[in-house]
Amino acid sequence: MITLENVNISVAGKEFLSEVNFSITRGEIVRLVGTNGGGKSTLIEVLLGLRAEYDGFIARKFIQEDYGFLPQVAHQFPKIYLKFSDICDQSYSFYPATLFNKSWHTSSGGERKKALIAKALHEAKSLVVLDEPFNHLDHQSCTQVTELLCAMAKEGMTIIYTGHEHTIPGGRDIEVEQWRS
Amino acid sequence: MEILGFYWINILAGMILVFALGMIGRHLVARNQSMEVMLLGQEFQISLLMAALFIGLFETGDHDHHSFHLETFVSLIFVLLYHFSYLFFLKKYRNFKIEGAIVFIILLMGFSHLVVLMSPVVEFHMVKSFLGDIVTVSQNESITVALFSFFSIIILKKIDKNTELDTIEIALFNKTTKKRAHSVFFSILVLLLMLFSIHLFGSLFTIGAMIIPAFISGIFKINHQQFNILTILNSLSVVVAFFFLLFADRLPTTVVIIFLIFMTSLIGSMFLKRLS
Numbered sequence: 001m002i003t004l005e006n007v008n009i010s011v012a013g014k015e016f017l018s019e020v021n022f023s024i025t026r027g028e029i030v031r032l033v034g035t036n037g038g039g040k041s042t043l044i045e046v047l048l049g050l051r052a053e054y055d056g057f058i059a060r061k062f063i064q065e066d067y068g069f070l071p072q073v074a075h076q077f078p079k080i081y082l083k084f085s086d087i088c089d090q091s092y093s094f095y096p097a098t099l100f101n102k103s104w105h106t107s108s109g110g111e112r113k114k115a116l117i118a119k120a121l122h123e124a125k126s127l128v129v130l131d132e133p134f135n136h137l138d139h140q141s142c143t144q145v146t147e148l149l150c151a152m153a154k155e156g157m158t159i160i161y162t163g164h165e166h167t168i169p170g171g172r173d174i175e176v177e178q179w180r181s
Numbered sequence: 182m183e184i185l186g187f188y189w190i191n192i193l194a195g196m197i198l199v200f201a202l203g204m205i206g207r208h209l210v211a212r213n214q215s216m217e218v219m220l221l222g223q224e225f226q227i228s229l230l231m232a233a234l235f236i237g238l239f240e241t242g243d244h245d246h247h248s249f250h251l252e253t254f255v256s257l258i259f260v261l262l263y264h265f266s267y268l269f270f271l272k273k274y275r276n277f278k279i280e281g282a283i284v285f286i287i288l289l290m291g292f293s294h295l296v297v298l299m300s301p302v303v304e305f306h307m308v309k310s311f312l313g314d315i316v317t318v319s320q321n322e323s324i325t326v327a328l329f330s331f332f333s334i335i336i337l338k339k340i341d342k343n344t345e346l347d348t349i350e351i352a353l354f355n356k357t358t359k360k361r362a363h364s365v366f367f368s369i370l371v372l373l374l375m376l377f378s379i380h381l382f383g384s385l386f387t388i389g390a391m392i393i394p395a396f397i398s399g400i401f402k403i404n405h406q407q408f409n410i411l412t413i414l415n416s417l418s419v420v421v422a423f424f425f426l427l428f429a430d431r432l433p434t435t436v437v438i439i440f441l442i443f444m445t446s447l448i449g450s451m452f453l454k455r456l457s
Binding site: 012049065067069073075078079080083086087103105120 | 207210211213273345348349352353354355356358359360361395398399402403404405
């Protein structure tokens with residue numbers, strides 16, 4: 001699905017991650033592990049082709065339409081009125097249709113996170129990339145999201161996520177800090 | 182009523198333009214690009230001055246159909262030059278986005294003043310590109326703007342789903358989660374629409390029609406469909422402004438339109454919010 005060979009990633013003109021080498025196959029569940037500021041989110045942006053500051057070889061067997069992506073940080077008060085159905089109108093076990101009419105501005109951090117995860121899952125055709133998906137989620141929702149991701153992986157969906165404590169069974173960890181410059 | 186018959190093409194062009202600018206403005210405000218709109222306004226003003234200087238238009242004072250296109254084309258080259266400099270700066274210093282835009286605006290304002298001091302004959306173009314005047318726009322220019330605005334609305338509607346997705350993502354994450362091809366169309370539309378609008382109706386009208394409805398509707402938290410209704414109501418401001426001219430022909434039309442857009446957006450948003 002994705003292969004990185006001798007990839008060097010820069011941030012603000014300075015080398016940040018060096019000699020990154022790994023490969024992720026279709027249907028695999030991969031957790032990117034590392035401390036805060038360790039380069040997980042930066043690596044994700046490079047993987048998806050959203051960041052151009054790198055050299056080396058990256059083979060992506062997917063196109064823009066194939067993946068769904070949940071970035072880590074979302075604004076609390078955007079300058080546009082948003083209902084959850086504007087963000088995603090596909091219900092999941094952790095994101096029931098009863099949430100659709102909720103306003104983004106008046107909802108909790110956990111509810112917002114659910115809507116954004118649902119958006120990423122709904123958009124994904126072969127790859128889901130979730131940056132810190134389990135932050136703000138209650139225990140029940142964490143379990144529901146985990147079960148859903150496992151089921152999707154069994155059907156061939158590739159799952160890449162970052163996280164510190166919660167893990168999805170059957171996956172493998174990639175330690176990002178090993179490549180820190 | 183005679184005045185409405187005489188200026189019907191100007192009024193129609195203004196109405197379609199207000200609708201198109203409102204639609205685009207909603208996206209730009211949600212994307213935190215209001216300051217960039219201000220900067221573009223300033224860039225277009227100085228570019229029109231430079232274009233007038235460059236092609237020697239100011240010597241004749243005529244504003245015929247041919248010179249309109251030439252001036253538009255030349256000013257677009259200047260705008261791209263200025264704006265790519267800003268985007269180059271932005272690539273390196275994104276966190277100074279607003280301050281960078283302000284510094285660019287100040288420098289361009291100073292530059293405009295210098296150009297006018299050196300060639301006072303272009304002062305007319307400076308005033309025109311700022312205040313504009315819907316009444317003095319020729320029939321050919323009005324038809325061009327009306328057609329371009331109309332096709333812009335059609336294109337915006339065609340790419341509405343993806344543009345809306347981009348807008349939601351930028352509003353939430355400061356960036357998009359995908360590089361969607363249509364965003365290039367959107368940027369080109371914004372540039373061209375602003376160019377035509379500022380050239381003929383001035384930056385006050387253009388920036389006002391883009392930012393005021395989006396700003397007020399954002400405060401009142403009205404939804405997308407309600408905003409479209411508000412934009413239609415705002416486009417009627419152009420007709421109402423011409424009605425005012427019947428009673429006070431010395432009133433500056435552009436300024437009246439801007440005040441009416443403000444009032445319509447305010448009252449309309451309050452009313453629509455109550456309905457929902």
